[in-house]
Amino acid sequence: MTLADYERDMAGCSRCTCCKWSALSQIKSWRYAKNCPSVTKYNFHAYSGGGRLTAGLSIIKGRSELTEGVADIVYKCQLCGACDTACKIYRDDIDINEVLLEFRADCVERGQLVLEHMLMIDALKKEDNVLGEPKAARDKWAEGLGLKDVNKQRADVLLHAGCRYCYDKDLWPSIRAAVRLILSAGINLGFAGKNESCCGGRAYELGYRGEAEKYADDMLSRVKASGAITLLTCCADGYSHFRYLYPRMGRKLSVDVVHITEYLIRLIQAGRIRFQRKVPLKVTYHDPCHLGRMSEPFIPEWEGDKLLRPSSLKRAGRGGVYEQPRAALRSIPGLELVEMERIREWSWCCGAGGGVYEAYPDFCFWTAMERIDEARSAGAEALVTACPWCVRAFRDALEQAGEAFPIYDMMELVAKSIGIPEEEV
Amino acid sequence: MLPDQAYEALIDAVGQENVSREPVVLDGYAWQPTFNYNPELWMERPSAVVLPGSTEEVRQTILVCNEYGLKFKALSTGWCVTAAPWCEGVVILDLRRMNRILEIDEKNMYVVVEPCAIGAQIQAEVMRYGLNIHMIGAGCISSPLASATSFMGHGWDGIYMSYSPRNVLGVEWVLPSGKVLKLGTPGSGLGWFSGDGPGPSLRGIMRGAIGACGGVGVFTKCALKLFNWPGPPVVEAEGLGLDTKTELPQHFKVYLCFLPDWDSFADSMYEIGEAEIGYIINKNALGLLLSVIFPRLTRKIAKRKAIKETVDVLKNEFEIILAGNSEREISYQVEVLEDIISRNGGFLFDLGDNPLVGIFWWGLVRNYAPPILFRPGGQFMTLFGSDDSFDSQVTAARLGERIKKEWLEKDLIYDDLGDTSWMHIFENGMWGHCEVPFIFDPRNRRQVEAVMPEAIESVMASLEKNLGVGMLAMEPLIRKIASPMQGNYNKWQKEFQRIIDPRGAADSALYTGEAEIDLSTIDPNKLQKMTEIIMKNLWTESGPPR
Amino acid sequence: MTDGGRANADIAGALVSIVGEENVSVEQDILGDHSRCLGPSPVGDPLSVVRPGCPEEIQQIVRLANELEFNIVPASSGAPHLRGGAVPSGEGVILDLSRMKRIMRIDRRNKVAVIEPGVTFGELEEGAAKVGLKVLTPLLPRANKSVLASYLDREPITIPKYHWDMTDPLLCTEIIFGTGEFFRTGAAAGPGTLEEMWKAGLGLKNPMGPSATDIVRLVQGSQGTMGIVTWASVKLEVAPQxxxxxxxxxxxxxxxxxxxxxxxxxxxxxxxxxxxxxxxxxxxxxxxxxxxxxxxxxxxxxxxxxxxxxxxxxxxxxxxxxxxxxxxxxxxxxxxxxxxxxxxxxxxxxxxxxxxxxxxxxxxxxxxxxxxxxxxxxxxxxxxxxxxxxxxxxxxxxxxxxxxxxxxxxxxxxxxxxxxxxxxxxxxxxxxxxxxxxxxxxxxxxYAGAFFSRPYFPWVDVAYRRCPDTVWMLKELKRVFDPKNVLNRGKLCFSGVE
Structure with missing residues (x-):
C-alpha cells in the first residue's frame, strides 16, 4: 500500500475534529478533554489526525510539495492512535493510523528525513538496536537470573526483552523481577541473549520499511528456531508490533504473543503466583498506547469501498489490553487503583512513541508532564504503567522539569508484593 | 502568496510559532467537505494561518490585515464550510489557543467562555454545579460561543435550554476594523450578566436567525446562559459511542413515543410544550437511526417495500427525556406524558431498563452522537430549518419527504428508507425546528454534484410555503434570491458592514455576499416556478407585498 | 406668523393631508399632555399630535419628516407619561399610535397575538382570555398602557420563567425606519403577505432574523429613535387552570x-x-x-x-x-x-x-x-x-x-x-x-453594579458615559436607520447626531 492507496480515506474526512478530542462521551473536565498531543501542542489543524489526512490528500493531489514543513507535521506525532480511535467511534471508512504510517514511508522514500531518526536507523543497522548500544551487551541485564539461552536450549516460552529493557539499567529491576517471577512459577522460559535484536517496529513507524522487514524476518526465524510456543514480551511496543505491524508486513508470527501483564494474570488465575505483601500505595494506571489501542491485532486491508466494511473488520482500539494490567494491580494487597479521566481506548500518550522521544524530546516531555499532571489530579501518589518507553519518558520528563513523582513499571510493584528482594532484581 | 512584510507583521502580532504559510498547513483550512455545495470540496487556500492567544493578538492580527489589504476569517472548531476562506487572500485566525472557561457564575447561571471551549468541556465543568449548557445539533464537539454568536443554534434540549443566539449574555467582539466592542454589561465594566443595552441592543447587529459566519469580525469572549441540571455532577458511562452504557439517574425517564400520524404527532408536541414538561425532546428520523446503527444492513433492506412501509408507519416518533428535581416532579411529568400520548392515540416505550438507555439518555444529554451521521455515507447535508410554529415545521417535514423521495429515485443520496426529519421544539414549544438530512458519499462525484440542486429545490419548496430559506440563508446565491423577498435585509447588513469594516477586511461572503445561481442546473419547469415565486414576493419601495 | 410658525403650519397641513383633519391636533390642552411627564425629565415642546391609522400613513409621515426635517416622537400609551420617552426633546410632532388598536390575530394553538401599537394590556387580556390564554404583563401596568410600548421598552414581565431572552415577550415586528422604509423581523420576514403566512401555518413565533440581523433588538429599547413598529406578534401563555x-x-x-x-x-x-x-x-x-x-x-x-x-x-x-x-x-x-x-x-x-x-x-x-x-x-x-x-x-x-x-x-x-x-x-x-x-x-x-439598560433622564448620561464604544456604534446605527434624525431627537445618546 502507498499513501495514494488511501485517497478515499483521506477524502472521507469531514473535518468534524473528533480526532482532536478524547471520547466525547467520556470527557469529565475542561482540563483533560483532549486526546492528541500533537495538535494540542502545535495547534495548527495539520497537526491533528484529520489535518494529516488533508495534508496527505493535498500531497497526492499535487496541491502541495513534500517539504521539510510537511515532514515536521508528519513526524511530530507519536503515532499513539488516539485520533484513529476517536474517529472510529463514528466512522467505518477511514483508517487514520494507516495513512500516518504510509505518510512516513512516503517521506522516507522521497528523502524527507529526520536526522535523529537517521541516527536511530544507523544504530539499528550497526548494533541491532535503536539506542545505539553495543550488541554485545544486550544480555547483560539478565546476568545471574539463570535464563535459558534458546540458542542452546529449548524453551516453551521465548522472552523478547526489547531494546529499552535490555539497555536501560534503570529498568532492569522490572524485567529481572518479571523473569524471577515467571521462573518461580516453574515456567520453561528462555531468551535469545546477545542474539536478540530489535523487533524492527520502530523502524517501521519511522517509515524505514526495508529495515523493519529485515528485522521482522530475523525475529520470525529466531522464534521459529527456538521452538517456543509462546512469545512473551515485557515491551509494549514489541507487543504491538508483533500483533499488528508484523502481519501488516505479511510476517505473521505463528506463536502465541503475550504481554507480561497478560501472562501475569494467567499465572495468578492458574494459582502459580500469589501476591502476599502489602504495597500501601494509591496509584493510577497509564495505558501505554502500544499495549492498549495500538495492540489490537492486524486486520487485513478492506478491499473496495470501506463504507461496506463491517465494524468487526476495523481496528478501533477495542481489542487492546486494558483489563489485565488493572486486574493485576487490583490483586496487589494494600494497593489502591484510582483512574485518570483519559484511560483505555481514550488514553493520553506518554509522549515517547513514533520517534518523538528521540527527535523532539521537548515535545515528548511536555506530553509526559501533561499525563503526570492528570495523574496528580486523580489523587494518585504514583503512576504505574506497563511499557518501558513510557516509564523512560515520564522519568526523563520529571527530571527535566525538576519535579518528583513516583513512576513505576508494573513489574516493580509486582516484585514488591511477591516479596522479591530488591538486591535480587 | 502572502507578502513577506505582512508575514513578518503577523509574526509580530502573535509570535513566530503561531503563524504559518506552509501550503500543506494552509490546505488544512481549505478542505471543508461538510455543507459545501461546491463539488470540489476544496475552498480557497488561505494566505496564512495564525493562532492568536488573546483578544489583543486577535486585534493585532486584524490590524495587520487592514494594513496589508488582506482579508481575514476566524474559526473555532472549524467543522463546516462556513469556517473556510470564501475568497483569495484570507488570513485564517484559528482560535484554538483561546479555549478557556473564564468564569462559572453558579448563582446567576452563566458561564463566560472563549471560542474554543467545546460543549463537552463546558458541560462537564458546569454539571459539577448542578447546571447544564445548551448543546447544539452539531454536538458537544462544537463551540457554544461560535454557535451563539456566529452560526445557528438549535438542539434537542431547546425545550428546556432554548436556542444558542437567545442564550447569549455579555459579548466581547473584535470588529473587522480592529476596534473592540463589548455588548451589554461588559461594555460598562459591570460583569457579563446582560448583553443588551444601554438602550438598543447591539446583539441586533451581531447576528440574527443565523450568524454572519465570521463576516463581522471575531467574537473573543461571551457569557452563555446555563440551566438547571438535576442529574449527577459527573456521569459515569461505559463505552464510547453507540455502545454507551450508563445507569439512568434518579428522577430521569427516557421514552420513545410513537404517534399514528403527523397531526397527532404535532398535537402531542404542542401539548408537551404547554404542559411545561420535558428536558430533551427530539424527533429522530427512524430510517436514519437504523442507517447509522446498521449502515450496511440498511443498504441491503432499503429497497424492500415492506421495510419502507414499516418505517413510514413508525416515522412519527420522538424521544423524550423527562427530568425532575424530586420524585414528585418526575411522577407528575410521567403521568402527564402518558396522558398526552395516550389521548393522541400513540404509545410510548420506556427505555428505563433497556440497554439502549445509555445512548438515548447520555447520548442526547452529552450529545456526542452527531458525527455518527457520517457513518452510512461519509457525508451529509441538511435542508429546511426555517424555524417557526411547530405546524409549519410539519409542513417542512412533508416537503422534505417529497423531495427526498425524488432524489432517492435518482439514486443520488444514500437510501435511509426515505425517513426525513429531525424536529424539536424550543422554550416549552414556543417554536419548532425541522431539518431534513440527506446522506451521500463525498467521494462520489455524481452525488456531490447533486447537492446544490437538492438544496435549491428545498429552498424553493420552502419559499413557496412562505417558510423562508432556513439553513441555507448564509449562502451567497440564496441571499441574492432571498433578500429582495425579505425586506432587502442585505442592504441593511451591508450598511452595518460599512460601519464595522470600512476597509472590507473580513471575509464576508457568508454575511453579505451575493452570487448568481447556475440556472442550467435547474429543471426548466422548476425554474419557471421559481421565477414566479420570486416575482410574487418581491418587496417594492412602498414595502412588503400586501 | 414667524418662519418657525409658518413651518409648523406647513407641517400640520401636510399631516392633515395624510391622516385627515380629525387626526391632527394642535390644541394646547392636547399638546400639554405630551409636553411633560410625571418623571423628572425636561419639559418638551410638542408642535402637533398626529394620529395615523395604518402603516402606510406612518410611512408617509416619516417621509414627510425627512422632507421637512421635523422631529417625530412616537407615543402609543395614553397620558400621563411616566418617563419622558414620549416627550419631545425640544420641538416635535407627536406620532400618537393609539388609533391603531387592532388585535390582528390571536392564535390559540401557537399562543401568539399580532397587535398594533395602540392595543392596551386590558384590551389584549380580554381577547386572550376568551381563548384560554394570558398576557405577560409588567407589574400593575396603567390601564391605557400600550402593550407594544411596554415590550419595546423592555419592561420586565412578572413571570420570570417565561422571560427566556431580553426581547420577550416581543416576537416578530413590522418596522418603519427613520428613512421611511419598511422592514419585517423574525419569521414575519416571510416571504409573503401576513395572510399567506398564517394560511401556511406560521405563527410568527420565531423572533430572530431575517438572516444575520436581529433588527428588532435595535428598535427595542430605542425609545422610538430607530424605527416605528406598526404591528408585532407577542407571546401569550396558557392561562392556568x-x-x-x-x-x-x-x-x-x-x-x-x-x-x-x-x-x-x-x-x-x-x-x-x-x-x-x-x-x-x-x-x-x-x-x-x-x-x-x-x-x-x-x-x-x-x-x-x-x-x-x-x-x-x-x-x-x-x-x-x-x-x-x-x-x-x-x-x-x-x-x-x-x-x-x-x-x-x-x-x-x-x-x-x-x-x-x-x-x-x-x-x-x-x-x-x-x-x-x-x-x-x-x-x-x-x-x-x-x-x-x-x-x-x-x-x-x-x-x-x-x-x-x-x-x-x-x-x-x-x-x-x-x-x-x-x-x-x-x-x-x-x-x-x-x-x-x-x-x-x-x-x-x-458604579456599584447597576446597569442602566433603559436609559432615561437623569441616569442616561452616566449610563452612556460608561460605554463609549457602545455609544459610537449606536450613533453610527442611528445614521443608518434615521439619517436625517427625524425620530425622537435628542434621546438616549443621540443628542448631536446629525
Whole structure:
C-alpha cells in the first residue's frame, strides 16, 4: 500500500475534529478533554489526525510539495492512535493510523528525513538496536537470573526483552523481577541473549520499511528456531508490533504473543503466583498506547469501498489490553487503583512513541508532564504503567522539569508484593 | 502568496510559532467537505494561518490585515464550510489557543467562555454545579460561543435550554476594523450578566436567525446562559459511542413515543410544550437511526417495500427525556406524558431498563452522537430549518419527504428508507425546528454534484410555503434570491458592514455576499416556478407585498 | 406668523393631508399632555399630535419628516407619561399610535397575538382570555398602557420563567425606519403577505432574523429613535387552570435571595417578585389613607409568587410544586405564607391580573413618585440597596418613602430593580430633593453594579458615559436607520447626531 492507496480515506474526512478530542462521551473536565498531543501542542489543524489526512490528500493531489514543513507535521506525532480511535467511534471508512504510517514511508522514500531518526536507523543497522548500544551487551541485564539461552536450549516460552529493557539499567529491576517471577512459577522460559535484536517496529513507524522487514524476518526465524510456543514480551511496543505491524508486513508470527501483564494474570488465575505483601500505595494506571489501542491485532486491508466494511473488520482500539494490567494491580494487597479521566481506548500518550522521544524530546516531555499532571489530579501518589518507553519518558520528563513523582513499571510493584528482594532484581 | 512584510507583521502580532504559510498547513483550512455545495470540496487556500492567544493578538492580527489589504476569517472548531476562506487572500485566525472557561457564575447561571471551549468541556465543568449548557445539533464537539454568536443554534434540549443566539449574555467582539466592542454589561465594566443595552441592543447587529459566519469580525469572549441540571455532577458511562452504557439517574425517564400520524404527532408536541414538561425532546428520523446503527444492513433492506412501509408507519416518533428535581416532579411529568400520548392515540416505550438507555439518555444529554451521521455515507447535508410554529415545521417535514423521495429515485443520496426529519421544539414549544438530512458519499462525484440542486429545490419548496430559506440563508446565491423577498435585509447588513469594516477586511461572503445561481442546473419547469415565486414576493419601495 | 410658525403650519397641513383633519391636533390642552411627564425629565415642546391609522400613513409621515426635517416622537400609551420617552426633546410632532388598536390575530394553538401599537394590556387580556390564554404583563401596568410600548421598552414581565431572552415577550415586528422604509423581523420576514403566512401555518413565533440581523433588538429599547413598529406578534401563555399566590417574608435580603435563586433555577413559579414594605403597601392600598396602616405590619421585604397548574393534571402540578417549594423554603430557613397583612393570595392575584386602578400604585403614597430602575443580579442587591438607602439618608428624605420592587428576569439570571421615591408634588422642596436623590443615586448606583439598560433622564448620561464604544456604534446605527434624525431627537445618546 502507498499513501495514494488511501485517497478515499483521506477524502472521507469531514473535518468534524473528533480526532482532536478524547471520547466525547467520556470527557469529565475542561482540563483533560483532549486526546492528541500533537495538535494540542502545535495547534495548527495539520497537526491533528484529520489535518494529516488533508495534508496527505493535498500531497497526492499535487496541491502541495513534500517539504521539510510537511515532514515536521508528519513526524511530530507519536503515532499513539488516539485520533484513529476517536474517529472510529463514528466512522467505518477511514483508517487514520494507516495513512500516518504510509505518510512516513512516503517521506522516507522521497528523502524527507529526520536526522535523529537517521541516527536511530544507523544504530539499528550497526548494533541491532535503536539506542545505539553495543550488541554485545544486550544480555547483560539478565546476568545471574539463570535464563535459558534458546540458542542452546529449548524453551516453551521465548522472552523478547526489547531494546529499552535490555539497555536501560534503570529498568532492569522490572524485567529481572518479571523473569524471577515467571521462573518461580516453574515456567520453561528462555531468551535469545546477545542474539536478540530489535523487533524492527520502530523502524517501521519511522517509515524505514526495508529495515523493519529485515528485522521482522530475523525475529520470525529466531522464534521459529527456538521452538517456543509462546512469545512473551515485557515491551509494549514489541507487543504491538508483533500483533499488528508484523502481519501488516505479511510476517505473521505463528506463536502465541503475550504481554507480561497478560501472562501475569494467567499465572495468578492458574494459582502459580500469589501476591502476599502489602504495597500501601494509591496509584493510577497509564495505558501505554502500544499495549492498549495500538495492540489490537492486524486486520487485513478492506478491499473496495470501506463504507461496506463491517465494524468487526476495523481496528478501533477495542481489542487492546486494558483489563489485565488493572486486574493485576487490583490483586496487589494494600494497593489502591484510582483512574485518570483519559484511560483505555481514550488514553493520553506518554509522549515517547513514533520517534518523538528521540527527535523532539521537548515535545515528548511536555506530553509526559501533561499525563503526570492528570495523574496528580486523580489523587494518585504514583503512576504505574506497563511499557518501558513510557516509564523512560515520564522519568526523563520529571527530571527535566525538576519535579518528583513516583513512576513505576508494573513489574516493580509486582516484585514488591511477591516479596522479591530488591538486591535480587 | 502572502507578502513577506505582512508575514513578518503577523509574526509580530502573535509570535513566530503561531503563524504559518506552509501550503500543506494552509490546505488544512481549505478542505471543508461538510455543507459545501461546491463539488470540489476544496475552498480557497488561505494566505496564512495564525493562532492568536488573546483578544489583543486577535486585534493585532486584524490590524495587520487592514494594513496589508488582506482579508481575514476566524474559526473555532472549524467543522463546516462556513469556517473556510470564501475568497483569495484570507488570513485564517484559528482560535484554538483561546479555549478557556473564564468564569462559572453558579448563582446567576452563566458561564463566560472563549471560542474554543467545546460543549463537552463546558458541560462537564458546569454539571459539577448542578447546571447544564445548551448543546447544539452539531454536538458537544462544537463551540457554544461560535454557535451563539456566529452560526445557528438549535438542539434537542431547546425545550428546556432554548436556542444558542437567545442564550447569549455579555459579548466581547473584535470588529473587522480592529476596534473592540463589548455588548451589554461588559461594555460598562459591570460583569457579563446582560448583553443588551444601554438602550438598543447591539446583539441586533451581531447576528440574527443565523450568524454572519465570521463576516463581522471575531467574537473573543461571551457569557452563555446555563440551566438547571438535576442529574449527577459527573456521569459515569461505559463505552464510547453507540455502545454507551450508563445507569439512568434518579428522577430521569427516557421514552420513545410513537404517534399514528403527523397531526397527532404535532398535537402531542404542542401539548408537551404547554404542559411545561420535558428536558430533551427530539424527533429522530427512524430510517436514519437504523442507517447509522446498521449502515450496511440498511443498504441491503432499503429497497424492500415492506421495510419502507414499516418505517413510514413508525416515522412519527420522538424521544423524550423527562427530568425532575424530586420524585414528585418526575411522577407528575410521567403521568402527564402518558396522558398526552395516550389521548393522541400513540404509545410510548420506556427505555428505563433497556440497554439502549445509555445512548438515548447520555447520548442526547452529552450529545456526542452527531458525527455518527457520517457513518452510512461519509457525508451529509441538511435542508429546511426555517424555524417557526411547530405546524409549519410539519409542513417542512412533508416537503422534505417529497423531495427526498425524488432524489432517492435518482439514486443520488444514500437510501435511509426515505425517513426525513429531525424536529424539536424550543422554550416549552414556543417554536419548532425541522431539518431534513440527506446522506451521500463525498467521494462520489455524481452525488456531490447533486447537492446544490437538492438544496435549491428545498429552498424553493420552502419559499413557496412562505417558510423562508432556513439553513441555507448564509449562502451567497440564496441571499441574492432571498433578500429582495425579505425586506432587502442585505442592504441593511451591508450598511452595518460599512460601519464595522470600512476597509472590507473580513471575509464576508457568508454575511453579505451575493452570487448568481447556475440556472442550467435547474429543471426548466422548476425554474419557471421559481421565477414566479420570486416575482410574487418581491418587496417594492412602498414595502412588503400586501 | 414667524418662519418657525409658518413651518409648523406647513407641517400640520401636510399631516392633515395624510391622516385627515380629525387626526391632527394642535390644541394646547392636547399638546400639554405630551409636553411633560410625571418623571423628572425636561419639559418638551410638542408642535402637533398626529394620529395615523395604518402603516402606510406612518410611512408617509416619516417621509414627510425627512422632507421637512421635523422631529417625530412616537407615543402609543395614553397620558400621563411616566418617563419622558414620549416627550419631545425640544420641538416635535407627536406620532400618537393609539388609533391603531387592532388585535390582528390571536392564535390559540401557537399562543401568539399580532397587535398594533395602540392595543392596551386590558384590551389584549380580554381577547386572550376568551381563548384560554394570558398576557405577560409588567407589574400593575396603567390601564391605557400600550402593550407594544411596554415590550419595546423592555419592561420586565412578572413571570420570570417565561422571560427566556431580553426581547420577550416581543416576537416578530413590522418596522418603519427613520428613512421611511419598511422592514419585517423574525419569521414575519416571510416571504409573503401576513395572510399567506398564517394560511401556511406560521405563527410568527420565531423572533430572530431575517438572516444575520436581529433588527428588532435595535428598535427595542430605542425609545422610538430607530424605527416605528406598526404591528408585532407577542407571546401569550396558557392561562392556568388553577393558581395560588404565596408570600415569603424576610427581615433581611439574604434568605429571600437564596430562596429566589433556588426556585427560579427550577422554573417552579409563575409570577415571582419582591417588594419592600412601602412598595408593597402602595400596591395593596386603594389610596394614600391606607398606606401607613398597610406598611407598618409588613416585613421589610416580601416575595410574592404564584404556583399554577395548566391543562394537564392541574391540581397534581400544584400539589407537587407546593410540596417541593416548601422543601426549598425549609432549606433556606424561611416560611411560606398564604397571606400577609392586608392581603391574601386571592387579593394579590386580582391585583396582578388587572391593569392598575387609579391612582397609579406608585403615586398612592404621596401623590407622585420618581423611580430609578436598572438591571443587576440578585446577589448584588444588598449593596445596591445600601447605596440607595445611604443616598436617601444623606438627603434627609423620608426613609419610609423609599420603595423597592425587584423583578427577576431571564429566568433568574438577572433582575430588574427599581427604587421609588414617593413624594408630595405640591411640596416643591420635597420634589426637588427627590429629583436630586435620583441624580446622585444614578451616579453612585452605576458604579456599584447597576446597569442602566433603559436609559432615561437623569441616569442616561452616566449610563452612556460608561460605554463609549457602545455609544459610537449606536450613533453610527442611528445614521443608518434615521439619517436625517427625524425620530425622537435628542434621546438616549443621540443628542448631536446629525
Amino acid at each position: 388553577i393558581r395560588r399566590c404565596y408570600f415569603l417574608k424576610g427581615e433581611t435580603f439574604g434568605p429571600l435571595i437564596d430562596f429566589a435563586y433556588r426556585v427560579l433555577r427550577r422554573k417552579m413559579t409563575d409570577e415571582f417578585f419582591m417588594l419592600n414594605a412601602p412598595a408593597l403597601a402602595s400596591m395593596l392600598a386603594k389610596n394614600n389613607d391606607d398606606i401607613a396602616a398597610l406598611a407598618a405590619p409588613q416585613s421589610p421585604f416580601t416575595i410574592v409568587f404564584c404556583l399554577a397548574g395548566y391543562a394537564h393534571l392541574p391540581e397534581k402540578r400544584l400539589a407537587y410544586l407546593e410540596k417541593d417549594i416548601a422543601d426549598v423554603a425549609k432549606q433556606c430557613g424561611v416560611e411560606i405564607k398564604r397571606e400577609i397583612p392586608g392581603a391574601d393570595g386571592m387579593r394579590m392575584i386580582e391585583l396582578m391580573d388587572h391593569p392598575c386602578s387609579v391612582p397609579y400604585w406608585k403615586h398612592r403614597a404621596k401623590g407622585a413618585a420618581f423611580d430609578i430602575f436598572f438591571l443587576s443580579t440578585l446577589d448584588k442587591l444588598p449593596q445596591l440597596l445600601a447605596v440607595m438607602t445611604g443616598t436617601v439618608q444623606e438627603s434627609g428624605f423620608h426613609a419610609e418613602r423609599l420603595g423597592l420592587y425587584v423583578q427577576p428576569i431571564q429566568q433568574g439570571r438577572a433582575c430588574h430593580a427599581e427604587f421609588h421615591l414617593y413624594y408630595d408634588p405640591s411640596d416643591e422642596a420635597e420634589a426637588r430633593t427627590a429629583g436630586d436623590i435620583l441624580a446622585t443615586a444614578s451616579e453612585r448606583l452605576a
